[in-house]
Amino acid sequence: MDEFELIKKYFSPLEKLDNSVIVPNGDDAAVISLPEGKSIAFSVDTLVEGVHFLPSANPEVIGFRSAAVNLSDMAAMGAEPRHSLLSLVIPNNNEGWLRNFSMGLGECLDKYNCSLLGGNTARGPLAISLTIVGYVSGSPLTRAGAKIGDTILVSGTLGDASGALGILNKTPLDADEKFLVGRYERPIARINLSTHLLGIANSAIDISDGLLADAGHIAAASDVGIDLLASSIPISSSLSRVYTEKEALEFALNGGDDYELIYTVPQEALAEAHAMAAKVGIKLTKIGTVTEGSHVRCLSGENQDIILKTKGYKHF
Amino acid sequence: MDEFELIKKYFSPLEKLDNSVIVPNGDDAAVISLPEGKSIAFSVDTLVEGVHFLPSANPEVIGFRSAAVNLSDMAAMGAEPRHSLLSLVIPNNNEGWLRNFSMGLGECLDKYNCSLLGGNTARGPLAISLTIVGYVSGSPLTRAGAKIGDTILVSGTLGDASGALGILNKTPLDADEKFLVGRYERPIARINLSTHLLGIANSAIDISDGLLADAGHIAAASDVGIDLLASSIPISSSLSRVYTEKEALEFALNGGDDYELIYTVPQEALAEAHAMAAKVGIKLTKIGTVTEGSHVRCLSGENQDIILKTKGYKHF
Numbered sequence: 292m293d294e295f296e297l298i299k300k301y302f303s304p305l306e307k308l309d310n311s312v313i314v315p316n317g318d319d320a321a322v323i324s325l326p327e328g329k330s331i332a333f334s335v336d337t338l339v340e341g342v343h344f345l346p347s348a349n350p351e352v353i354g355f356r357s358a359a360v361n362l363s364d365m366a367a368m369g370a371e372p373r374h375s376l377l378s379l380v381i382p383n384n385n386e387g388w389l390r391n392f393s394m395g396l397g398e399c400l401d402k403y404n405c406s407l408l409g410g411n412t413a414r415g416p417l418a419i420s421l422t423i424v425g426y427v428s429g430s431p432l433t434r435a436g437a438k439i440g441d442t443i444l445v446s447g448t449l450g451d452a453s454g455a456l457g458i459l460n461k462t463p464l465d466a467d468e469k470f471l472v473g474r475y476e477r478p479i480a481r482i483n484l485s486t487h488l489l490g491i492a493n494s495a496i497d498i499s500d501g502l503l504a505d506a507g508h509i510a511a512a513s514d515v516g517i518d519l520l521a522s523s524i525p526i527s528s529s530l531s532r533v534y535t536e537k538e539a540l541e542f543a544l545n546g547g548d549d550y551e552l553i554y555t556v557p558q559e560a561l562a563e564a565h566a567m568a569a570k571v572g573i574k575l576t577k578i579g580t581v582t583e584g585s586h587v588r589c590l591s592g593e594n595q596d597i598i599l600k601t602k603g604y605k606h607f
Numbered sequence: 608m609d610e611f612e613l614i615k616k617y618f619s620p621l622e623k624l625d626n627s628v629i630v631p632n633g634d635d636a637a638v639i640s641l642p643e644g645k646s647i648a649f650s651v652d653t654l655v656e657g658v659h660f661l662p663s664a665n666p667e668v669i670g671f672r673s674a675a676v677n678l679s680d681m682a683a684m685g686a687e688p689r690h691s692l693l694s695l696v697i698p699n700n701n702e703g704w705l706r707n708f709s710m711g712l713g714e715c716l717d718k719y720n721c722s723l724l725g726g727n728t729a730r731g732p733l734a735i736s737l738t739i740v741g742y743v744s745g746s747p748l749t750r751a752g753a754k755i756g757d758t759i760l761v762s763g764t765l766g767d768a769s770g771a772l773g774i775l776n777k778t779p780l781d782a783d784e785k786f787l788v789g790r791y792e793r794p795i796a797r798i799n800l801s802t803h804l805l806g807i808a809n810s811a812i813d814i815s816d817g818l819l820a821d822a823g824h825i826a827a828a829s830d831v832g833i834d835l836l837a838s839s840i841p842i843s844s845s846l847s848r849v850y851t852e853k854e855a856l857e858f859a860l861n862g863g864d865d866y867e868l869i870y871t872v873p874q875e876a877l878a879e880a881h882a883m884a885a886k887v888g889i890k891l892t893k894i895g896t897v898t899e900g901s902h903v904r905c906l907s908g909e910n911q912d913i914i915l916k917t918k919g920y921k922h923f
Binding site: 321325330334339367380409411413414422424435496 | 629630633634635636637638639640641646647648649650651652653654655656657658659680681683684686690692693694696724725726727729730731732734736738739740741743746747749750751811812813828
């Protein structure tokens with residue numbers, strides 16, 4: 292089966308056509324029209340075998356995560372994902388792998404009503420690069436909008452996916468471990484929450500490199516300092532049952548696979564932010580404050596020990 | 608130097624901001640607005656070390672070609688490229704390589720007024736994936752629009768880049784060989800020609816897999832047959848001086864690196880097509896006709912021997 296047949300069999304079904312698609316998959320480029328009053332967000336992210344996942348990883352999980360980590364970037368802008376392009380570098384034409392990969396990819400794209408509108412394949416060491424195109428209504432959420440005095444809110448719980456990394460291949464898993472592994476294998480992009488916080492939050496970022504590192508990106512882009520309180524960081528009961536308090540905090544501060552979002556919200560909009568979060572069924576937790584400065588610091592329990600931004604995922 | 612510093616140093620200068628850019632490079636996604644009356648074309652293409660270029664290849668050439676092969680897809684749609692996203696998988700942080708790669712990439716993007724608006728880097732076996740976003744005015748040129756009776760026109764000359772492959776590392780090169788190597792190292796995306804042929808040509812494709820293979824894509828998408836005449840295929844004087852007539856024809860029919868374009872044009876628009884090509888200083892040559900059927904065949908000199916579509920670059 293050559294590239295064209297392979298794409299047709301496994302990836303064409305992931306395309307969803309609507310009246311914005313002028314030229315679909317299969318031509319030199321896809322062409323779409325843009326609904327009035329919207330702007331376009333686009334981003335690309337890449338997963339490489341041996342770096343972002345092990346050679347033994349389940350292709351369905353790789354497929355799901357390829358989409359989820361990219362969709363999370365759309366969430367961080369307050370964009371609605373609509374279209375995607377896949378660049379797939381694969382060492383060979385392993386049909387079983389492709390079927391499972393495309394199932395996982397399709398499962399995730401489907402959840403967010405996102406279409407696969409094109410792409411290409413090449414032979415080489417396994418790497419998956421997905422470009423997402425989304426629509427934004429009004430002003431996007433950026434990293435650069437944080438204001439001194441803003442409250443820092445985080446969605447969901449942190450550290451779960453990092454807690455899963457050491458037990459991915461363990462069998463059997465108890466219920467708590469299953470929860471953690473699920474958080475790693477099927478991360479949720481907070482699209483719906485973010486589109487509801489457009490015009491309410493001053494800034495946002497998704498936690499892909501770790502809470503401290505990504506808070507640092509907001510601090511740098513917004514020219515502010517960030518004070519976090521360790522005791523307020525939301526830890527799931529599963530994580531706290533499987534690991535010690537110290538381990539769980541370390542995962543929550545420096546682990547990067549949860550794809551939860553940080554928002555900074557001005558005081559006067561806090562009630563509305565919480566109301567919106569309740570409306571979409573997601574818990575937002577206050578974990579800190581935007582201050583003067585350029586630091587990220589995390590005060591531990593007694594407000595005395597300070598954990599400075601130190602680690603976080605380094606791409607090189 | 609970490610990912611963020613590296614991107615800032617070598618890739619941020621490739622960004623061009625205009626009033627369509629709402630959120631530039633450096634956030635979770637880039638956000639742009641769309642000029643009224645335009646639609647958006649986007650495509651992605653990937654170059655992998657050892658597959659699309661040798662480990663010894665000049666990084667400046669890799670950078671230039673990474674952009675050119677993608678921009679050629681925009682040309683094939685009649686789109687004007689405007690923005691791009693780079694996904695760069697590199698084995699290590701080799702600053703010399705990155706500097707030269709970014710120079711070549713920037714040189715090509717600059718030629719077409721295309722901005723690098725974001726992307727990401729990851730560690731792994733060298734692979735370069737570029738997504739291009741362009742604007743289309745009116746109906747795009749697709750592969751699917753060819754009509755029976757259309758004349759098949761090709762831009763420039765064919766086979767030069769394939770003729771270069773065997774002499775890339777030869778020194779010294781004579782003038783003809785230099786011309787061929789230049790055609791491989793700095794392919795020209797026919798953007799300007801294609802935007803002038805919008806509304807004139809019925810269909811278009813860029814020749815990335817070889818004339819016969821890519822003519823086959825038009826035949827399949829448009830549900831037509833294609834008859835080509837070998838003796839009318841434009842061969843440069845350099846190619847015909849360096850190689851035998853038979854070798855040159857083989858390069859022209861099955862070589863894939865020239866990035867010239869095939870257009871199919873109805874009889875009544877032929878004069879206008881040639882006038883537009885003259886206006887932008889590019890020669891269009893008639894090489895065949897769109898017929899009934901689903902074949903691609905190429906008649907040799909005496910209209911007797913038939914070269915069927917056989918080869919062309921296979922991605923797997």
